[in-house]
Amino acid sequence: MGSLPDFETTPVSSRISTVVPATPRGEENGAYQLNYMDLLMKLHYIRPVYFFSSEAVQGLTACDLKGPMFPLLDKYSHVSGRIRRSESGRPYIKCNDAGVRVAESHQEITLREWFDENGYGVEGLAPDHVLGPDLAFSPLLFIKFTWFKCGGLSLGLSWAHVLGDAVSAFNFITKWSQILAGNPPPKSLHISNLSEPQFPTKSLNIEKPSIIKKTRIVGEFWLATNDNDVATHTFHITSKQLQQLLTATNQTNNATKVEASYFEIISALVWKCIAQISDGSGPRVVTICTSDSNRAENEFPSNGLVLSKFEASSAAGKSDVLKLAKLIAEKRTVENHAMEKLVDEGEGKEDFIVYGANLTFVDLEEADFRGVKLNGHKPVMANCTFRGVGDQGVVLVLPAPEDGGGDGRIVTVSLPGKELDQLKAKLEGEWGIICSRPGF
Structure with a gap:
């Protein structure tokens, strides 16, 4: 069974x-x-x-x-x-x-x-x-x-x-x-166009992809094994804290003010902290995972993901957060085409890890995560985790419950346990991101 x-x-x-x-x-x-x-x-x-x-x-x-x-x-x-x-x-x-x-x-x-x-x-x-x-x-x-x-x-x-x-x-x-709630089920589902996402040619990698890891599974048990026990913790960054973070990073940046999304700033901050935990030496390469959240109503489920690689030219632990965020936004390389070729060459029979093959950041901040309602009530709290994460870890950035401005973020991090404990201490001690509890 x-x-x-x-x-x-x-x-x-x-x-x-x-x-x-x-x-x-x-x-x-x-x-x-x-x-x-x-x-x-x-x-x-x-x-x-x-x-x-x-x-x-x-x-x-x-x-x-x-x-x-x-x-x-x-x-x-x-x-x-x-x-x-x-x-x-x-x-x-x-x-x-x-x-x-x-x-x-x-x-x-x-x-x-x-x-x-x-x-x-x-x-x-x-x-x-x-x-x-x-x-x-x-x-x-x-x-x-x-x-x-x-x-x-x-x-x-x-x-x-x-x-x-x-x-x-x-x-x-x-x-x-x-x-x-009494609404009728959809009469039909819209099937999305799963063709290759459109990006400038210079941003596409057509060589062998470097953001996935080939792995072995036991028989037909579809779960890869890890070298380390991966633990999960969630941070709630309020809209006020996000503004303070944006102000602080701009103040430490001597160049012209840089525009970046909250996802990119959070990714840069967490990456910098993780690199510092490892003496600033790494990781040098990260995976950025995005998906189109503005999908047609009643759209058929699909893996509409864009998987990109970004490789820092210098140690992330010594980088300015906002400059790093700008580089993540502008210099990442899309690897979808190379991965499609790899999977098709293996006739779909080979097994890969994506989340955690490199340190992976998943952008879900614009997803309609809180659209579920019961008796007209939204959830008092919601979260999401991934199973099957590789040893390098994954960071999910999600919309948070409405908190004043209603623009906070839930950041759920899965990392090897010791590394995760050090990250919690660093985010709290250096950036004031306290591991709070939800209230309702």
Whole structure:
């Protein structure tokens, strides 16, 4: 059977069920062919978690929450499918209505107690599942509803990256909440144009890509092993802190004022701190991952990612933050074309790590992360982590809850444990970014 989550590590009671499309496909089972980016990301998993107050879920039962999934899966047929291999060995998804798994759990603490104990951490609230070792039985999506003692609820997903990127995962669960609110499911889904992103020729790398790492997996268990234990921590940078950071970096920059996005400034700052932790010697090369968040309404899930490399000419630990941010914005090199060639040459059978092959920064600050609503209420807190991260680590930059100006950022960092502890100390001691707890 496919892997199931380990519920014995937390004080919960649980049950698991399966949700299938409302309309059986019968003999019309189709095949969803995976493109090069789907296959490149197949060892990674996206895990968003949303927290809702008791007011938001008042009157809602587990059956109410599962109900919208049936008609939604009619349109997202590949989400309830299973992995198969063609005669050549290339994976694809058989749309056989095998369904998605749903877990229902209970925590014997309140939301407030959870936040007091875990801060922005979501460990245990997203299902701990990966694909395999029996791929034919492994669900591509696992959903977990956790009820808290106060009546609050967390909604966690484990979304196989082979289905689509984080924006696709967010849009899928947002569409679920819209159906729950009484809106009809989409009549059809728009299939995006997955052609090569358009960039100036000089910014494209056509040589062998350097931002991914070829790896080996055990049999058909789609999860790469790490040399180090990777831990995760989340920082909430408020809109006020972002403005102070922008002011401070401009004041230390003797050149003309430099314009850069918050994502690029945060990336430069975290990179500088990590380089200093390693005596300023590295890393010299980082991966920048972006995706188009302005997608068509009711768009079919896809891995619409742009993966770029940036290599610093000097040690990042000694660089000015704003100058480094400007270089990240202007001097990175897109590697999509080279990666497509590499995957196709291997007929999609080889296994790669993307997140954490180099230190990786993922830009999700413009994603509609908070579009999920229950009874008209937005989540009081939401976060997202990735599973399958390599030893060099990954940094996710997400929109934060509305805080005054409503322009803060959630920064979720996965690094080897010792390195992560040093990063927390450096961000707090030198930049005043305190590891706070969410409030509601």
